[in-house]
Amino acid sequence: MLDIKLIRENADLVKAKLALRNEDPKHIDDILSLDKSRLEILHKVEVMKETRNKVSAEIAKMKKDKIDADEKIAEMKKVGDDIKGFDDDLRTIESKIESILYYIPALPADGTPEGKDASENVEVKVWGQKKRFDFEVKDHIELTKKLDILDFERGTKISGSGFPLYKGKGATLERALINFFLDTHTTQNGYTEVMTPVLVNRASMEAAEKVPKFEEDMYHMAEDDLFAIPTAEVPILNIHRDEILKQEELPIRYCGFTNCFRREAGSYGKDTKGFLRVHQFNKVELFSFCAPENSNEELEKMLVQACGLLEALGVHYRVIELCTGDMGFSASKCYDIEVWSYAEDKWLEASSVSNCTDFQSRRAQIRYKKTLDNGKTKMEFVHLLNGSGLATSRLMVAMLEANQNADGSVNIPECLRSYTKFDVIK
């Protein structure tokens, strides 16, 4: 969430930045007026509380000295009732402020390309090039069906559409990708591997800024008020919720593999074919708890690390920087990595790497004690960054398509062969 102080003191700047994200400035005005009345009441009630504290101490003393204090007690009873009324008012106003604040996205970083929607994203890099096939390319549905490595029908029988069943060498290939990613991050990129819960409580969802705004996008188990994670970002972020980190231990970097679950409510009919949009998919996540002054650099590092995997796999990809209108709720700056699909004839998103600065850490109360030049210390919110490194399903689409042969067999990229123990699927 945004800092209420920033809104109070730099309302015009906040409004201007939010306008770039197609946000209504009226929400900020609402917060400002609520905040103003909150402070007015706060001042009033704090003076009353001060009085009450002082007089209560006097009453204690009088009672000790066996002096009659009935008059003061009666007086304070009145004050106490008034305080209760004002405290109620404060609570009401505060919950109103929260209910607006929780729906306002992060401010875009300076220099983020301005734009209304995905059409105005900026391509910043292209790696590799398109292959030429002297036969007609098959799409991933046909390929995987012929090779008997993915069974969408039976996945649907088991759970519903969008719950893929991997089979045989398909399952092995998936496992190989995950292991390749994790091994690269732990041995070369300096990440600590974690294996997290995939069901998380409401507090964790709130800390990651997924709830309340996106609650209907989540699978939710009402009986225990648990949510199936849409990304490992949620449990990993919550590893350090409500903690004060040490300056010298930053950045703290975690990677982790999880299944990810998304209801994708309202997205039926769009890219729902086969593997393109599913309710359950696999992803290796990169996450960093980072000092604010280093977060820009950290974002670029994570992007390079994610790209490195695709380069090792030999997959043609491009990087786009998302424009202000297309960025995710919590992100200040965000890159997407897209892989080329020959059968779909378009780019598919395989990774998203974001700098969420202090937007989530404020809500999650993740701080560190910073030592200033004068030797004093100051609490600061850490910057949080997350990135997919990588999500497998769309990558699998691109990889199978790109590595197919005329006979419908598919070659396994060199770097995966030590994991799969086979070099072709036929």
Place this chain on the structure above:
RNA sequence: AGAGAGAUGGCUGAGUGGUUGAAAGCGGCGGUCUUGAAAACCGUUGUAGCCUUACGGUUACCGGGGGUUCGAAUCCCUCUCUCUCUGCCA
């Protein structure tokens, strides 16, 4: 799932209605001593909101929320979590 116990500052752990933001110890920081270090001794040591240029002031916080009271860490209600025993189980 049943029975019981508990949740206090960075940690251990006192505290059952009135100078208790909270004893004591440990840890941290500063200092004395020392060639240096250790030990010893002295001092200091939470977070957040609001007011203030600043010094400082003030409010809140003893798992979360609500209540009783002039006054709550302390009493009541409720929720969550942890531990022990029993049961079940990959």
